[in-house]
Amino acid sequence: MSMELYFLCLMYFSGLISFLFKYKHMLLLLLSLEFMILSLYYGMFMFLSLMGYEYFFLMLFLILSVSEGVLGLGILVLMIRSYGNDFLMSFSFLW
Incomplete structure (x- = not known):
């Protein structure tokens, strides 16, 4: 178990x-x-499987993480369409 914990922290x-x-x-x-969310998902899976609990909470976490990824990609597409690149320092948020 300790090797998996080191891998998870890494x-x-x-x-x-x-x-x-x-x-x-x-x-x-x-x-x-x-990648950080994937490591948290792996850690929760290891914890829940070690304790013998159900995996229902993992489905909720997976749904919320996918929603976060979709919102991030939507913002990325909006930035690329309006500014032409994805550099954060190339435009100002203070318009």
């Missing part, structure tokens, strides 16, 4: 580090957020 922190250092492109930010 997954989460690598997603967090990529989120912190790749802040110029919106697509890279969304991919690192999805």
